[in-house]
Amino acid sequence: MSSPAASPEAVRVLPGMRGAEVVVVPPADKSIAQRLLIMSLLCRGETVIRGAGFGADCHSTAAAVEALGAQVQLDRSGTTMRVRAPEGIAPRSREIYLGNSGTGMRLLAGLVAGYPVEVVLTGDDSLMRRPMTRVAVPLRRMGAEVELLGAGGRPPLRVRGGRLKGIRYELPVASAQVKSCILLAGLAAEGETAVREPGPSRDHTERLLQVWGAPLTCAGEWIRLRGYGGPGPYFPARRWDVPGDFSSAAYFLALGAGAPGRAVTVRSVGLNPRRSGFLEILAMMGARIVRQEGAAGGDWEPVGWVRVEGQRLTGVEVAGSLIPGVIDELPLIAVLGAIAEGVTVIRDAAELRVKECDRIAAVAEGLRRLGVEVEEFNDGLAVTGRGELRNAETEIETFGDHRIAMSFAVLASYASAPLIVKGAGCAEVSCPDFWRTLVSCGMRVESA
Numbered sequence: 001m002s003s004p005a006a007s008p009e010a011v012r013v014l015p016g017m018r019g020a021e022v023v024v025v026p027p028a029d030k031s032i033a034q035r036l037l038i039m040s041l042l043c044r045g046e047t048v049i050r051g052a053g054f055g056a057d058c059h060s061t062a063a064a065v066e067a068l069g070a071q072v073q074l075d076r077s078g079t080t081m082r083v084r085a086p087e088g089i090a091p092r093s094r095e096i097y098l099g100n101s102g103t104g105m106r107l108l109a110g111l112v113a114g115y116p117v118e119v120v121l122t123g124d125d126s127l128m129r130r131p132m133t134r135v136a137v138p139l140r141r142m143g144a145e146v147e148l149l150g151a152g153g154r155p156p157l158r159v160r161g162g163r164l165k166g167i168r169y170e171l172p173v174a175s176a177q178v179k180s181c182i183l184l185a186g187l188a189a190e191g192e193t194a195v196r197e198p199g200p201s202r203d204h205t206e207r208l209l210q211v212w213g214a215p216l217t218c219a220g221e222w223i224r225l226r227g228y229g230g231p232g233p234y235f236p237a238r239r240w241d242v243p244g245d246f247s248s249a250a251y252f253l254a255l256g257a258g259a260p261g262r263a264v265t266v267r268s269v270g271l272n273p274r275r276s277g278f279l280e281i282l283a284m285m286g287a288r289i290v291r292q293e294g295a296a297g298g299d300w301e302p303v304g305w306v307r308v309e310g311q312r313l314t315g316v317e318v319a320g321s322l323i324p325g326v327i328d329e330l331p332l333i334a335v336l337g338a339i340a341e342g343v344t345v346i347r348d349a350a351e352l353r354v355k356e357c358d359r360i361a362a363v364a365e366g367l368r369r370l371g372v373e374v375e376e377f378n379d380g381l382a383v384t385g386r387g388e389l390r391n392a393e394t395e396i397e398t399f400g401d402h403r404i405a406m407s408f409a410v411l412a413s414y415a416s417a418p419l420i421v422k423g424a425g426c427a428e429v430s431c432p433d434f435w436r437t438l439v440s441c442g443m444r445v446e447s448a
């Protein structure tokens, strides 16, 4: 196989999967690794971040942290990043580029807001279309100057930080990125910052702050943080072993889940309950799942292994409070719906329209091209599965979105004819070795 992961070229993914029993180790969790990179700006000494490989989003955030004055070194194996931060932050340039990383842009906006500096946060075409009013509103209320230089509340995001005051803020939608942005600003604020989220989004920021002993409490839907005042706290630097990314693991688990005779085990994967809702959904669809949390790994995040054994799947309904825990896995659930028996319905997920692309439209279009019946709603979709996928060779548009590319690649393993996944290189945003790992699982992937 040529190396599609290194290029944005299309790949042809052949149907079927030869490996019956495969083991996968996913790359470092990108949510956690990016938080560690950003929060290393608050640490004295050397922060060491270790994981099984970092995706492009982590590299973008590392470069941004460097542009804010830190030294970041990646070891030759690509599995360890070492960060030494200056005291405070000392931007090397006014413009800070975040590539495709929404987490990087939103969290850094919060951190920078607490310092007397001015930066302009920019990114690639996809990031420049993401809504940023959701972070500008609370940061302005805290006292930062935030200007959205793009049309309709889009980036570039100009942040001029300074003295902040704590706020009481109810998030309009469950968003770990917005919650984390406010908490990072809250660290440097005078007084208490209280954030209420309407649903249980991922809590990696809260867990990290608690490891450092920050005065943060979580009670019901409210998270409260007593601010340190300007220029914020300093935490001791340390070494972190980042769990494997559950959201990357999900593609490989899905590969094993839908056909009797297949089995996939993922090792060293993060099992934070706010991230691993996909396991419950797979179980609801009929897959057999065994999981074990190990003692090794995080002293702050649960880590373990999961094994899935394939079964014939049935349709499932995913809505309401289930959504935040599977937000990144919804495209994958929708494509699995195409090979399940019955209808799979996803509702209350309008957020999918403002991810790296409009994921509801992208999934609906791809599935329709494959002849699958799909009904699209503002906040989700319904996919009618017939227990199998009978398709002709079909080109799938990914809109440069890693999760769309990986979801359809998995679907190819259940198809009757190849899927051509366009712009396949985007998978490396979160899963740097995705295509090679797929091949190691017994799938056939060719340059198209």
Ligand code: S3P
Binding pocket: 030, 031, 032, 103, 174, 175, 176, 177, 178, 180, 201, 202, 327, 328, 351
């Ligand atoms: C992320 C939170 C989620 C998720 C994204 C990463 C994070 O976004 O979709 O891939 O690292 O906090 P929202 O919090 O905006 O839903």
